[in-house]
Amino acid sequence: MDPKMYFAAMKGSMEDGDFSLGDHLKREQENAYQVTPKGNTILHVAALFGQRGFVGEVLTITPALLCYKDKKNETALHIAANVGQSEVVSELLSSGGVETLVRMMDDIGDTALHKAVRGGHIDIVRILVKLLLDPEHDFPPNKAGVAPLYLAAESGFHDALIEILNVCKEPTYVAGPSNRTPLHAAVIQEHTECVRSLWQWNKPLCEESDKWGWNSLHYAVKQGLAEIVCDMLGWKKSLAYLPAGSENDWTTAFHIAASEGDVLMIRELLNHCPDCWDMLNCNGQNALHVAILNGHEMFVYVFLGSGISDSLVDEAILQSICLLPLGTVCLK
Numbered sequence: 001m002d003p004k005m006y007f008a009a010m011k012g013s014m015e016d017g018d019f020s021l022g023d024h025l026k027r028e029q030e031n032a033y034q035v036t037p038k039g040n041t042i043l044h045v046a047a048l049f050g051q052r053g054f055v056g057e058v059l060t061i062t063p064a065l066l067c068y069k070d071k072k073n074e075t076a077l078h079i080a081a082n083v084g085q086s087e088v089v090s091e092l093l094s095s096g097g098v099e100t101l102v103r104m105m106d107d108i109g110d111t112a113l114h115k116a117v118r119g120g121h122i123d124i125v126r127i128l129v130k131l132l133l134d135p136e137h138d139f140p141p142n143k144a145g146v147a148p149l150y151l152a153a154e155s156g157f158h159d160a161l162i163e164i165l166n167v168c169k170e171p172t173y174v175a176g177p178s179n180r181t182p183l184h185a186a187v188i189q190e191h192t193e194c195v196r197s198l199w200q201w202n203k204p205l206c207e208e209s210d211k212w213g214w215n216s217l218h219y220a221v222k223q224g225l226a227e228i229v230c231d232m233l234g235w236k237k238s239l240a241y242l243p244a245g246s247e248n249d250w251t252t253a254f255h256i257a258a259s260e261g262d263v264l265m266i267r268e269l270l271n272h273c274p275d276c277w278d279m280l281n282c283n284g285q286n287a288l289h290v291a292i293l294n295g296h297e298m299f300v301y302v303f304l305g306s307g308i309s310d311s312l313v314d315e316a317i318l319q320s321i322c323l324l325p326l327g328t329v330c331l332k
Contacts, residue, residue, distance in 0.1 A: 001034045001042070009042045012051035021054075025061045039070035040079070047076040047092070050085040059095045066095055073106040082115040086123045093131065102131055109142030117151045117160045125160045129167055139168065145177045153182035153198060156191035165201050180210040187219045187228065195220075195228055206232050206239065218244040221253045222260060226268045233272040240273040251281040251290075258287035261296030 004019045014021045025042075033041050043065040046054040055076070059066055069075055080088040089112075093101070105111055113132070116124040132139065141147040146154075149168065152161035154176075161182075176185060183205040186194035195216075199206060206216040217239045220228045232239055243250040254276045257265040266287075269276055280286055285293075 001036050001045075005034060005042055006036070006045060009045035009051065009054060010049045012046065012049070012054040014054065014057055021057060022061055025058065033065070033068070035070070038072070041065055041068050041070070041076075043068065043076045044070055044074075044079050047080040047085060047088045048083060050080075050083075050088055052085075052087040052091045055088050055091045056095075059092075063095065066092065066097060067101060067104065069104075069106075075101065075104055075112075077101055077104070077112045078106055078110070078115055081112040081121065081124050081128070082119055084116075084119055084121040084124065086121065086127065089124050089127055093127070098131055102128060105142070108144065109140075111140075111142075111148070113139070113148045114142060114146075114151060117148050117157055118155070120155075120157060120160075122157075122159045122163070125163050129163045132167060139164065141176065147176065147182075150176035150180075150182045150185055153191065153194045154185035154189055156186070156189060156194055158191070158193045158197065161194050161197060165197065178211045181205050181208050181216070183208075183216045184210055184214075184219060187216045187223060187225065190223055190225065192225065192228060195225070196231070199228075199231065203235055207236075207242070213243070213245045213250065215239070215242060215244070217242070218253055218256060221256045221262075221265055221269070224260065224262050224265055226264055229265065229268055230272070233269070237272050240269055240276050241279070245282070249282055252276070252279045254279055254287050255281050255285070255290050258291040258296070259294050261291065261294065 002024070005024055008014070008019055008021060013019070035041055036045065040048075043055060043058050046058065065076070067075060074082075077089065077092050079085075080092060102112060110118075113125065113128045116128060139147055139149060141150070149161065149164045152158075152164060176182065180188075181198075183195065183198045183202075186192075186198055199216075209215050217229065217232050220232065240253050243252060244256065245251055251259075254266070254269055257269060277287060281290070
C-alpha cells in the first residue's frame with residue numbers, strides 16, 4: 001500500500017499535501033485496490049485506528065469496500081469489532097447491507113459478534129445484538145463449533161451473555177465443542193453468574209450430556225459448586241441418579257464427589273437424595289471404594305462416622321484393602 005494512503009487512513013486525513021482520498025480511490029476502482037501485506041484495504045486500516053469520519057468518507061466514494069475481505073477473510077467490521085472501535089462499527093453499519101455484513105464469517109467462521117464477545121467489548125455486542133433478530137441464523141457457531149453464546153459463557157462475559165439471551169428467546173445453537181452446552185462451559189470454568197443466568201433461561205440444559213456422557217450437574221459436583229448443585233437438584237432430584245460416562249464406563253454424581261474427597265458436596269447430595277449413597281459404578285464399586293482408591297482418608301473417616309450404612313463401610317473396606325498395596329491406607 002502507498003505510504004501516503006496508509007498514513008492518511010491511520011490519521012484520518014482526507015487531504016494532506018498532494019494526497020487526495022477521492023483521487024486515490026477513483027484510481028483504485030480502475031486499477032484494483034491497494035492492500036497491506038495482510039490484505040487490508042484503506043478501510044480496514046481506518047477501522048483499526050478508529051477513524052470514523054475517514055471510514056464514512058471512504059464508503060461514500062467506494063461503497064464496495066464495505067464487504068471487502070482481507071487474507072483472513074475479515075471485513076472492516078471484523079477489525080473494528082475485534083479492537084473495540086464502537087464508533088467505527090456504528091459507521092460501518094449505517095452504510096447499508098447490514099444483514100449481509102453482520103453474518104459474514106472470517107477464515108475460522110467468526111462473525112463480528114464473535115470478535116466483540118472474545119474481545120470483551122460490551123458496547124459493540126449491544127450494537128450487533130440489536131441488529132440480529134433471527135437467533136436461528138444470526139448466532140451460528142464458528143468452524144470450531146463455538147457460538148457467541150457459548151463463547152460468552154466460557155469466558156465469563158456475563159453482560160454479553162445476558163444481551164444474547166434477551167434476543168434468543170428459544171434455546172438455539174446451544175451445542176458447542178464436544179457437544180457441550182454453554183451451561184457446561186460456564187460450570188467447567190466456574191463462572192457461577194453465567195451458570196445461574198443460563199440455567200434460569202433454560203433449565204433442561206443441565207440434563208444435556210457432552211460427548212463423554214457428563215451433564216452440567218456432574219461437572220458442578222466435580223468443581224465443588226455446592227450452590228449450583230443445590231439449585232439443580234432442587235429443580236429435579238432425578239439428576240443425581242443419571243450416570244456420567246459411556247455405556248461401558250460410567251460413574252455417578254455421588255462417586256464423583258467421593259473421588260474428589262468433597263465432604264460438603266457429599267452432604268449436599270445426601271440432603272436432596274438420601275439414598276444415592278447406595279449406588280454402584282460400572283465396576284460395582286460404591287462411593288467408599290472410590291474414596292479409598294483415591295487416597296481420601298479423611299473423607300473415609302467422616303463417612304465412617306456418619307452411620308449411613310455399616311454394610312457399605314464393611315464392603316468398601318474389605319474390597320478396597322484387597323486392591324491397594326500394603327500400607328496405603330490404615331482404617332481402625
